[in-house]
Amino acid sequence: MVEEYLFPSSVGEALDCLEKYGGEARIIAGGTDLVLQLKRGGVEARALVDITRIPELRGIREEGDYIVVGAATTHTEVAESPLIQAKAKVLAMACKSIGSLQIRNVGTIGGNLVNAMPAADSAIALTALDAEVEVVSKEGSRWVPISRFHQGVGRCCVDATRELVRAVRFKPLCDNEGSAFKRLARRKALILPILNVGVVVGWEDGHFTRAAIAIGPVAPVPFRAKKAEDVLIGAPVSRESVEKAAWAAFEEARPRSSLLRGSAEYRKEMVQVLVRRALMEAAGI
Amino acid sequence: MPQVSFILNGEWVSVEVEPCETLAEVLRNKLGLTGTKIGCEEGECGACTVIVDGKAVTSCIYPAMKVEGARVETIEGLSKGGQLHPIQQAFIEHFAAQCGYCTPGFIMSAKALLDKNPHPSEEEIKEAIAGNLCRCTGYYQIIEAIKAAAEKL
Numbered sequence: 001m002v003e004e005y006l007f008p009s010s011v012g013e014a015l016d017c018l019e020k021y022g023g024e025a026r027i028i029a030g031g032t033d034l035v036l037q038l039k040r041g042g043v044e045a046r047a048l049v050d051i052t053r054i055p056e057l058r059g060i061r062e063e064g065d066y067i068v069v070g071a072a073t074t075h076t077e078v079a080e081s082p083l084i085q086a087k088a089k090v091l092a093m094a095c096k097s098i099g100s101l102q103i104r105n106v107g108t109i110g111g112n113l114v115n116a117m118p119a120a121d122s123a124i125a126l127t128a129l130d131a132e133v134e135v136v137s138k139e140g141s142r143w144v145p146i147s148r149f150h151q152g153v154g155r156c157c158v159d160a161t162r163e164l165v166r167a168v169r170f171k172p173l174c175d176n177e178g179s180a181f182k183r184l185a186r187r188k189a190l191i192l193p194i195l196n197v198g199v200v201v202g203w204e205d206g207h208f209t210r211a212a213i214a215i216g217p218v219a220p221v222p223f224r225a226k227k228a229e230d231v232l233i234g235a236p237v238s239r240e241s242v243e244k245a246a247w248a249a250f251e252e253a254r255p256r257s258s259l260l261r262g263s264a265e266y267r268k269e270m271v272q273v274l275v276r277r278a279l280m281e282a283a284g285i
Numbered sequence: 286m287p288q289v290s291f292i293l294n295g296e297w298v299s300v301e302v303e304p305c306e307t308l309a310e311v312l313r314n315k316l317g318l319t320g321t322k323i324g325c326e327e328g329e330c331g332a333c334t335v336i337v338d339g340k341a342v343t344s345c346i347y348p349a350m351k352v353e354g355a356r357v358e359t360i361e362g363l364s365k366g367g368q369l370h371p372i373q374q375a376f377i378e379h380f381a382a383q384c385g386y387c388t389p390g391f392i393m394s395a396k397a398l399l400d401k402n403p404h405p406s407e408e409e410i411k412e413a414i415a416g417n418l419c420r421c422t423g424y425y426q427i428i429e430a431i432k433a434a435a436e437k438l
Contacts, residue, residue, distance in 0.1 A: 002304045002305040003304060004304055005305065005348065007350075007353075031347070031351075032328060035305075035307065035347075036327050036328070038305060039327075047304075048348070050350070050351065052351070076340070099416070100415050100416025100417075101412065101413060101415065101416050102342050102394075102416045103416065105340040105342055106340075106343075190415070190416060190418075
């Protein structure tokens with residue numbers, strides 16, 4: 001039973017609220033997942049700590065070598081950001097494909113991460129970008145590589161009773177780098193993906209020098225197709241290299257059959273198709 | 286019980302809300318504005334769409350506490366002095382409603398779009414209403430109505 005709904009004005013104050021309720025308070029941002037979990041009884045809380053009015057958690061900025069996105073920045077804000085569109089297109093495309101406009105106007109990038117679903121669109125894009133997630137507690141703050149952030153379906157390294165996510169950061173893409181996001185679903189909005197793929201590639205002198213291929217949901221956490229990435233590195237930027245990498249991704253991905261998403265066989269086939277399409281677009285082939 | 290004050294269809298209102306009550310519940314049950322419909326009650330159908338500070342949101346999963354100080358628009362705020370809003374009029378003229386349950390949500394999504402983008406392309410219209418489900422019309426008439434409203438506004 002929720003007894004209190006609090007609006008702290010700083011991260012410190014939010015952490016105080018969590019401490020005061022000794023584990024019985026929950027952070028709420030957009031609430032597009034949490035409100036449902038509260039209604040269905042999957043989550044219980046005595047207090048909700050709303051972080052969307054904390055200025056430092058909002059917005060997108062460049063800081064040194066990084067683009068930093070505040071945890072309470074909405075999917076709409078990320079998708080519409082000229083900076084993200086220019087320097088991390090994969091993330092703009094991913095955020096634009098979440099839920100519906102109404103959900104994107106409210107849901108946040110931090111919430112999408114903490115909910116820790118293996119096919120969360122923003123998490124797939126951030127995995128391809130090798131992003132880091134800043135987790136803060138009273139003891140201090142730490143940057144967690146996205147590859148170590150997720151711990152299982154619905155589980156991440158954030159202790160929700162005493163920690164919160166302040167921001168995510170990643171390096172902007174350079175001129176000789178590209179990215180893309182592909183999503184397969186039965187319709188274009190308000191539906192879980194059958195598969196989603198985010199890729200980032202870089203090249204020099206006609207050869208791939210950087211490759212990151214993230215796929216969801218083919219494992220309990222966002223999946224990096226490392227073998228496919230290895231196939232690309234050093235290979236010429238060509239359709240043939242992309243076909244080989246897509247085949248490698250097909251071989252290493254292990255999707256399961258799901259009534260919601262389709263058969264394992266179909267989804268495995270489609271891994272190849274989506275990875276190929278994403279790589280072609282990212283590399284401008 | 287906490288008190289929430291906000292601008293509802295142009296006028297300040299103050300209402301007591303439960304800490305985890307949703308905006309749709311408060312609008313319908315405490316303020317008597319039943320034009321906002323509750324369909325799926327999980328943010329998937331868009332029947333409960335209202336506009337908060339210029340943005341369409343699904344009020345059935347939107348905590349009412351969040352609207353403190355905000356500008357909230359519902360379907361009841363659209364007609365002025367007995368005159369239907371051009372979007373409402375266009376929905377009638379283009380037969381964009383059958384059972385009507387989804388209609389207030391569609392109209393609010395359309396209004397949020399046209400307030401921001403007075404001359405949307407068909408693709409932009411489709412994107413703006415992708416979060417609203419209609420099981421009667423097949424969407425064609427709704428898209429035509431929004432196009433027609435855009436021309437009049």
